[in-house]
Amino acid sequence: MQSITSVRLTSRLPLTFNHATRKSQIVSRFSTTAPRLDYEHIIVSTPVPGVRQVTLNRPKALNALFTPLILEVNDALKAADSDDEVGAIVITGGQKAFAAGADIKEMKDKTFAEVYKHSFIRNWSDATQIRKPLLAAVNGYALGGGCELAMMADIIYAGEKAVFGQPEIKLGIIPGAGGTQRLTRLIGKSRAMEYILTGKTFTAKEALEWGLVSAVHPVDTLVDEALKTASLIASHGRLAVQAAKEAVNYGTQVGLDQGLLYERRLFHSLFATKDQKEGMSAFAEKRAAVFKGE
Template identity: 70%
Template sequence: MALTRLLAPGRATLARGAVGVRAAAQLRFSSTYDNLLVTRPAAGVQLVTLNRPKALNALSTPLIADLHAALRAADADADVGVVVLTGSEKAFAAGADIKEMKDKTFADVATENFIAGWSAAMQIRKPVIAAVNGYALGGGCELAMMADIVYAGDKAVFGQPEIKLGIIPGAGGTQRLTRAIGRARAMELILTGANFSAEEAAAWGLVARVFPAAELVDEAVKTAARIAGMGRLAVLAAKQSINYGLEVGQAEGLVFERKTFHSLFATADQKEGMAAFAEKRKPRFTHA
């Protein structure tokens, strides 16, 4: 694949709002989503906040549709390098919307391929950091696990309690949780429906870092801004290589990594990055 195809041209009009990040006052974009607030708290960083407070950000079909639209807009916007996804301090997302699901039949969910679009919503090329405060249960935990990096507030609570409702996780919980923390722990948690803490999630490798709840979003934005300051083609290539390697064997993954590494030598950012290193100055990446 030609590396230049990883970064599509074009810009998109993004959404508005300001939650949890002081720098969000610098927002300069306007649009609307019914279930999201979207801000630009730092250069190259798009902050997407789930916004169904009365339902503890329960994941409904309209919310997922808004999320899909917002993330696709961010992916197409040349000014965005990284997306931070968060909720409120009380709930990242307390689960799927049970009121929407409770009366559905097998024929309904099978015909609709119900919740298949949840994973599709998160499949963008640019990195996504999930900043998880409060409850991330069921679909909320699954949504967090779809992100490339997960940060958690110190009071965050994770879990896959679907078994208590007579069902199982359906948006990747049995697969992603097992890959993240191992078969034994995932089996215990999914079969009992037990919750687990941010500290446990970090110790098991599901969460990269834990911060005080009030500092979480700011810290996630700081990391996002740091990543956004790198050469975008290299960032996209690194994400693609990591994810591809998880889906294939190591030998095939190594071949893909090496070819991708080689292709980066066709970019202006490689020339600039190495020249800056040799000249002992900060690189000025142009994402080309």
């Protein structure tokens, strides 16, 4: 089990984060709801104020996904989502692998009746129900379920050596946690069809060119960059951030007219918040806003 390292955090956003901080389980003095420290397959930390980090931690298996790990991820994400001190979440893995796919040992002997009756892997998509912004920092392999998990995030940053793909076809199956649907929406039908049907992988550079990821960073600084972006998001009004995420996600599921109406209704609703009054007053008075999520 990882040791618990206590670090002193300041109110100023740090520009860099050392590896010891990222690998340790940190209970931030800014958080009213301390993250659990007894997970077996993940590490949960609060490396900077307002940001919860969830690190997949099965290095010997290249962070292969299986139900016990997914249940821990879901628990950690839900805890962060309900913590008023958390404004954004970063999920990451190791430098060799974000998650190199699903653990085939868990799946190979299952029957149709078993997986259908118990809706196997349905809860692998629970990350999409998190209301706070979720950033994925992807180093190394993000294959199969790992690619699907990354695509559940709102923002994906990739390390320059990251490798993406949906190679399930090589195992006699297809993606089952959103790969055929999300990849198609993110990079287009023809390209997604090619990679899903062939099982080929693609690089971080290609993922950036195709719009799957927002940015590509050096391997050593990837998580730092994700944390800095998450910290910036967390510094804004929590209600507005949540509404913005909701509007974007809703708009991807409906037509333009419905999306525009929904956006306008959320825009109107924010005028009932104290954060809107504070944000606009602060702008007019040329001072920094102090948002309270109210």
